Amino acid sequence: MSSENPIDDRPVYARLALLIAGWVAAGVFLYILATVLPMVALVMIATAAWAIVKLDRVTRKNKSLASLLCAITVLLTGICGVALRVTHRHDDILWRLIFVGLCLGAGLIWLERRADDWQS
Numbered sequence: 528m529s530s531e532n533p534i535d536d537r538p539v540y541a542r543l544a545l546l547i548a549g550w551v552a553a554g555v556f557l558y559i560l561a562t563v564l565p566m567v568a569l570v571m572i573a574t575a576a577w578a579i580v581k582l583d584r585v586t587r588k589n590k591s592l593a594s595l596l597c598a599i600t601v602l603l604t605g606i607c608g609v610a611l612r613v614t615h616r617h618d619d620i621l622w623r624l625i626f627v628g629l630c631l632g633a634g635l636i637w638l639e640r641r642a643d644d645w646q647s
Contacts, residue, residue, distance in 0.1 A: 543592055550596060550631060557630050561623040573626050576633035583636045597635035604628025 537545075561569060580601060604625055611621040 539592070546592055546596060550600075550635070553634060554627050554631055557627040558623055561626045569626055573629050576629040579633040579636055580629060591639055593635045593639040597632050597639070600628050600632045600635065604632065 564572075580597075583597075607621050607624045607628065611618060611625070
């Protein structure tokens with residue numbers, strides 16, 4: 528193998544497909560988790576995830592597949608936030624989607640930082 532990380536030897540489309548499959552699976556899991564956790568726990572987790580996403584905008588170093596998917600996730604989360612603000616319909620679903628988007632964004636940032644550590 529040419530590198531320490533076996534994932535680097537896969538073509539870009541295969542890595543993107545794996546990343547999207549994991550993104551979808553994690554999103555479904557987080558949405559289910561958001562339906563059963565108490566609101567206090569959701570607020571604490573979402574606040575930590577929001578801080579990670581917000582701090583990453585200041586310290587972003589490179590553009591990778593995870594950062595591209597994170598940008599898409601943050602954009603979709605922002606659309607859910609605007610829809611919540613404008614319509615006030617289906618508030619519980621939109622709040623859960625915002626929670627999922629923040630957690631997925633923080634997770635993708637963590638994956639990107641982990642990949643940076645492998646490369647250095």
